[in-house]
Amino acid sequence: MKAVHFGAGNIGRGFVGLLLHEAGIEVVFADVQDALITALKEADSYTVHAVGSSGRDTVVEGFRAVNSASELEAVVQEIATADIVTTAVGAHILKFVAPAIAQGIAARPADAGRVAVMACENAINATDILEAEVRSAYEGEDLEARALFANTAVDRIVPAQAPDAGLDVTVETFFEWAVERGPFDGAEPDIPGITWVEDLEPYIERKLFTVNTGHAATAWFGWAVGIEKISDAISEPSIRGKVAAALAETATLLVTKHGFSAEQQQAYVSTILERFANPHLPDTVERVGRAPERKLSRHERIIGPAAELAERGLDHHSLVAVLAAALRFTPEGDEEVVRVQELLATGDADQVTATLTGLAADHPLHPAVREAVAARIAELQA
C-alpha cells in the first residue's frame, strides 16, 4: 500500500508518517518547504525519539518526498496510485492542499478503487472541511466512486524540534489516532496504530476539549507569568489549579453530552496533566498557545465548550478566564497574535467579541466574554 502525506512537519514525521510506516505502508511526504523536502529526498531514514517513561527510538525508512508547490504533477501522479492520502498541515491550510488532492483523485485509473482521505488536524471534523474543498475543486461527477473521506482525531504531543535535530523528531510516548469506520464500508486498511470508531464525535470533542483546552490554558497562563516550558507551567500550583478548573467545566459538558462516566473523564484528565508535566518533552508555551484567532473561534477548544455549557445553564467562568489569558498572550512572530492585539487596540467590546468568537449578541455566553474583552480593551487604553 502507498500513502501520500501532506505536511512533513512535527506531527507528519513524528506521528502519522511513523504509524503508516509501522503498518508497512510506503509513505510519500508532500510539503512546500524546499529545504525539508530536499533533506527527506536525500535521507535514507530519520529517527523518532519517544521520550518519557518507556521511551524508545524508532527508525523510519523507505519513504519518498515531493514538493507539492514546485512538483505538482508528481504529487498528482502519486495520489493517482495511492491507497491513502493524509494531511497534517493545519486546518486553515486544508484549502490550499485540496486542489492537488482533487487533481490526483481525477487522475486515478478507473479500476484503482477508492483512495481514503483523512485530515489529521486539531479541529472538529477536519476531513469534512477538506472534503468540501476537494469537492469544489474536483472536475467530474464521480468523486464518490474514486475517494472516501473519513474524519479522525489525532493525539500525540510533538513539540517544536531543536534547530540541530535535522529530520529526527522528539515526541511523547503516548499516542491515539481514532478514525471513523463507516466511510470504509468494511474495508478499513490494516493500520495497527488506528483505533476504528463508529462515532467519532465523542472522541474528537473529548480530545479537543480536554487535551487542547487544557494545553492552551497552560500555555496562556504560563505566558502571563513568564514561564517558557509547558512542563514548568503545569507544575506551578496556581496554574495547575486554573487549568484543572477549566477542565472540570469541560468534563461536566463531556459527561453530560457523551455519557462518559465522571470517573472515566477524571482518569483521562489526570493522564493528560501528567503528559503536560513530562519534563523530557521540550514543549513551549509559544508553540502551544500559537494561533489565538483559530483557538478562540466559535467551535474551537475554548468558546466551543463554554458556549455549550452556557446554553445548558452550566458553569463556564473558568473557561472565560482562559479566554482572558489568551487576550494577553503576546509573543513575537505569530501573525494571529498581531491581528488579535490590533483588533483589541482598535475595536469596541461588541465588535471584538463578535469578530473573535463569532458569538451572537443574544447567546448566553456573550455577556461573560464581552466583559473579559472589555477589561482587556480598558487595560490597553490605560
Ligand SMILES: NC(=O)c1ccc[n+]([C@@H]2O[C@H](COP(=O)([O-])OP(=O)(O)OC[C@H]3O[C@@H](n4cnc5c(N)ncnc54)[C@H](O)[C@@H]3O)[C@@H](O)[C@H]2O)c1
Ligand atoms: N504537534 C502536535 O503536538 C500536534 C498534535 C496533534 C495534532 N496536531 C495538528 O497537526 C497539524 C500540523 O501540526 P504540526 O505541529 O505538525 O505543525 P508543523 O508546522 O510542524 O507542520 C506543518 C507542516 O505543513 C507544511 N505545510 C504548510 N503548508 C503546506 C501546504 N500548502 N502543502 C503542504 N504542506 C504544507 C509545513 O511546511 C510544515 O512542514 C496541525 O493541524 C496541528 O494542530 C499537532
Ligand SMILES: O=P(O)(O)OC[C@@H](O)[C@@H](O)[C@H](O)[C@H](O)CO
Ligand atoms: O496544534 P494546535 O496549535 O492546534 O495546538 C497546540 C497543541 O495543543 C497541540 O499541538 C497538541 O500538542 C496536540 O494536539 C496533542 O495531541
